[in-house]
Amino acid sequence: MSEPLLAIDNLRTEFHSDDGSVAAVQHLSLALAPGETLGIVGESGCGKSVTALSIMRLLPRNAGITQGRICIDGRDLSTLTEAEMRKVRGNEIGMIFQEPMTSLNPVLTIGRQLAEATMLHRGWSRREADKRALEMLNLVRIPDAERRLKEYPHQLSGGMRQRVMIAIALSCEPRVLIADEPTTALDVTIQAQILSLISELQRKLGTAVLLITHDLGVVAQTCSRVIVMYAGRKVEEATTVDLFANPLHPYTRGLLGSVPHLSNGTVPMDARLTEIPGIVPAPGQIVQGCAFASRCTLATDRCRAEEPPLVEHTPGHFAACWAVAA
């Protein structure tokens, strides 16, 4: 495998409040190779966005990285000054967010918001930046781009806005694109269009993509490798093909709707995430052993007592589960 472009090593991110600190992400490691698409899946609240914001160093004020390293090209981001970090954002790492409806500034024109990135990072004049903005809008296939540049976000549909967000994120040709649930807020047909657009641009520009989603279907369509997160931890990692063919962790199997049921062997294929019985332990709730144990049909006393380590079962396929390890 080639040298990773983005590497996270044993990340722990905590939220602080009057009642103490709570880890939203812990013991998380990952590596993203140049040009690769890595998916992160997990239920809402499992720490996906916090991971993304940790990379960008855009965490809310009450949160902070308390452990681990995040490196891009071997450069530890935590050692950068805020000014140096700003040169990374938008320039080396681009990011798009879940909510296209609110992610664009309502009082600035599309053109202005597009131009900002290149003016900022490349020192271009507004004229040059505008030319680039037009190019980018064409690239993300927005019809009538010239006119759209002068329009305001409220004049665009949700799908259009997400295209604009992608155009903004890619306009400085960053080597990494973080897409945090880029299609969750969109209609199904628009979802597919946006995903294929991301894949296409990724091939065209050679950008590495960290695609965050709660939808395994999205992963199947776009990613070469997947990390499954549960309650702030990585519970499984594999190539997409491997994961779908041979899911190891009971949680992953639950996500795939094929977790063995003790009574009749299997649950129906259309079982959803939320149909895994039980609830995710609240962050901060002290969990002995495996965080998934309370929902797991295979849980043993050992699962409830000791946290399972992440073990490589077949080459490149990791899982953290006592039942699989045995």
Add this chain to the structure above:
Amino acid sequence: MYAYVGRRVLGTLPVILVIALVIFLILHLSGGDPAAIIAGDHATDEDIKAIRDKLGLDRPLAEQFLTWLWNVVQGDFGISIFNRVPVGTLILQRVEPTLMLTLTVIVFSIILALPMGIAAAWYAGTWIDRALMALAVLSFSLPVFVIGYGLVYAFSLQVPILPVQGYRSLADGIGPFARHMVLPTISLGLVYTALLARMTRSSFLEVLSQDYIRSARAKGMASFQLITIHALKNASVPIVTTIGSGIAVLIGGVVVTESVFAIPGIGRLTVDALLRSDFPVIQGVILVFSFFYVILNLAIDLLYTVLDPRIRY
């Protein structure tokens, strides 16, 4: 666009009508004889009768109102009891100092309040925020004349560097004008500044938590650009609204400030008229101030369409 402006202008008409009606009714429902009040204490019976005839005081109230309103529309606010000069003329003579004071205060307050409010929002929850907002509540609570006399005591008496009172027109040179303006501006401006700073803070606090601010950061924007380009325009609508509605507080303060610092403006005219029971002048002044307030807020309404593209005509 024109239709929008037209609609807005028409929308203020009922408000103006109510203002006129209220001011009219104050005199007529007070219980006293309106003609006697307008004529003043030293009037003869003939004077009173002449006024009664001119205003048609024997007619029904509605007709009187229309007569009076018609006069006002034509610029006839009546005659001052004290010096027999038309009220309109008196007010015109006094406009300059009041206008200058008001403008200076607005500029002073905006320049001070915006950075204050933005800093407080940016550092929300820290001691910077608390100190700034404590300062704002304090300025908001100290009445204009208390600040005024405090400043006079400090900067005119203890350290005599500024004039105690008086006004110099800009025509006399910028130096004397400015020196006479400093203390009145601060006295009157602090309340308004506090009002604006508080609104700026809450407005920015709201804007800074929005998704598009995070997107702008993800683009690599620095704090200063974030505030000036991305946040300011978004936060401006409530701030501008407060600039407009705060003028009401400001006008009340003008009356007191002009009387503390002996500035010969409309406020001073009001107080003099009050002490002389010169009701026509008081009536005229209130009408003028209220119209000024309504028209200013109308202008601000129209400004919204520039500030926020989502507000459609």
Add this chain to the structure above:
Amino acid sequence: MVDIAALQPRVAAGRLGKLRRFAWRNPVMVFALLLFAAMILVSAFAPLITSFDPVQIDPGNRLKSPSWEHLFGTDAFGRDVFTRTLYGGRVSLAVGAAVAILTTVIGLTIGMLSGYLRAIDPMVMRVMDGIMAIPGVLLAIAIMSVTKASIGTVIFAITVAEVPRMVRVVRSAVLTIREQPYIDAAIATGTRLHRLLLKHIMPNALAPVIVQATFVFASAVIIEAYLSFLGAGTPPEIPSWGNIMAEGRSLALLAIWVILFPGLFLGLMVLATNLLGDSLRDVLDPRMRGRK
């Protein structure tokens, strides 16, 4: 069996503990309440605190600067400014309280009717907008200029200026509340209008009304002082803060203490009220935090 006597003190301690925790989390409110209480106490017990008379002239003692005997000095008639300032608080408190109560009662009545009865709403709101467009101090001045100066007319004049804002607060609360399902339920069960307004709508509109009443109090105290200071408020023989300062105006250069001390008390009273209003709003309605 449970020993009730043994439980009693613990319940009390629990309540006290809750109160203490609340106070600890709202230091501003505690400070404001203490300051406000101090203001009430010193004006109420003025005769016990000072032995001077607030109105008796003492020509031998004119314009004495502050000293141990005359903490705030004496005025042009030889009267003790400290004494007059303490008594002056009574006028401000009375006017503030009276205006706040009147405004609340009138504002609640008009606001609830206007918010509930669609037929009269546009008309009422136009009138309120019109009154609000007249700067409050000027409106009060105009009313004072056609009536005999008395504390009653001062209260009336300020109330007229303050009512529209209260009406707006009440009305917008009612408009929100009337969309709630429990109001529909009350209507469906045949509740009569006055009962509906008093039993269902009013209690739910109370939080913003209390907050607004606090600001009305502060505003009334300031406007009363303005009016008196300008010579159109409380009759000059009554020692209100505005009157004391008005008398000190001509002597501002000679005896600044006549103006500064009552001014300081005035500022403290308004500060206490504003802080109380701010902290009440934060507690009662966190969404309104920071608005004015």
